[in-house]
């Protein structure tokens with residue numbers, strides 16, 4: 211039996227926690243779809259917003275956390291948090307057994323594959339789990355939504371309402 215299998219068996223009776231990490235700048239309906247799918251497998255999902263002040267973002271990490279919390283409406287199995295440093299260290303601290311990543315198209319694969327292998331090298335006890343977003347969200351990304359929103363494009367069916375309201379504050383041209 212490998213070490214990974216041993217540790218999996220050891221944890222089998224415990225609550226299964228997964229981390230869903232990302233920039234979430236901002237949260238989209240595609241992300242929400244992934245969270246819902248993850249909850250079919252795991253008991254608890256921690257949505258972990260990367261706090262990286264050197265990375266340019268539209269929303270601060272506090273704003274991103276607030277939007278996610280508002281969108282999740284206090285739904286118990288979903289926790290929202292920020293993290294910095296190594297993701298696998300954060301996962302270890304939270305006793306998580308898996309890291310969730312959403313997969314939209316083949317173009318996502320190479321980067322995700324590289325990241326998953328590095329994460330496994332750094333912590334073999336945390337598994338990477340890739341979930342396909344619903345077909346409806348295949349073209350949805352935070353960047354494309356920001357791009358459309360800044361020029362007034364209607365993105366109202368691509369983000370939860372609390373995110374739409376925050377985008378409207380940032381981009382006065384946006385009138386959904």
Ligand code: PNS
Pocket residue numbers: 231232233234260295296297298325328329
């Ligand atoms: O939404 P994103 O920007 O694609 O999320 C990327 C994220 C936050 C998952 C990734 O950058 C990350 O895990 N950063 C923390 C540092 C780390 O552990 N990197 C992976 C090993 S190199």
